Amino acid sequence: MALKILIKRILITAAILWGVYIIRDPYRATLPSGTTDLSSIQTKLDRLPEDRKLLVDYVRRSHGNG
Numbered sequence: 001m002a003l004k005i006l007i008k009r010i011l012i013t014a015a016i017l018w019g020v021y022i023i024r025d026p027y028r029a030t031l032p033s034g035t036t037d038l039s040s041i042q043t044k045l046d047r048l049p050e051d052r053k054l055l056v057d058y059v060r061r062s063h064g065n066g
Helices: 002-024 039-046 051-062
Strands: none
Touching: 039 051
16 A cells, blocks of 8 residues: 555656656747747847757748747
8 A cells, every 4th residue: 555655756746847847948938929029038038059040030030920
């Protein structure tokens, strides 16, 4: 019985950690539609290493309609 409870706790903890990882992942940020204002996702943009400039240039070229 104790082993069953331990396995449940490990699985729940793993699911929570995976969820936090997914939420904080800057590559999964939803781009604002119809605008070039990226201030709503600025914190996620700041965590992008080299792809930040590519993303900003893409949004400017597409005028937010991408």
